[in-house]
Amino acid sequence: MDKKQILTFINEHPICFLATTDGKAARARGMDTFRADDNGLIFYTGKVKEVFQQLAAHPDVEACYYANGTQVRVRGRIEVLEDETL
Numbered sequence: 507m508d509k510k511q512i513l514t515f516i517n518e519h520p521i522c523f524l525a526t527t528d529g530k531a532a533r534a535r536g537m538d539t540f541r542a543d544d545n546g547l548i549f550y551t552g553k554v555k556e557v558f559q560q561l562a563a564h565p566d567v568e569a570c571y572y573a574n575g576t577q578v579r580v581r582g583r584i585e586v587l588e589d590e591t592l
Contacts, residue, residue: 509544512578516542519573524549526557527564533557537569540592547580548592562586 507515516522520539525532535557540548547569551558561567565584570577 507578512580513542513544515573515576515578516547516571516580519571522569522571524557525568525570526560527566528556528560533560539569546582546585548587550592 516539520542522537522539523534524537525534527533533556537549537551537557540550542548551561561584566582567584568579568581570579572578
């Protein structure tokens, strides 16, 4: 798959499992992808949630999407945005 196909797949199947780090332990949970485009993937969560605390402490993550026998994994670094227009 090329980048355009991957972004299309993610936007058509936005639920993923997002893996974070909590100390030395891995954590994964289902997340809804708000948007996927050339700028990256956008997720939303509250600052009081454990996932936010984990992301703030360890911003390296991996998201795994699966649909119709196809799996797409995306690895990267989280950047916290507080953009009300999103």
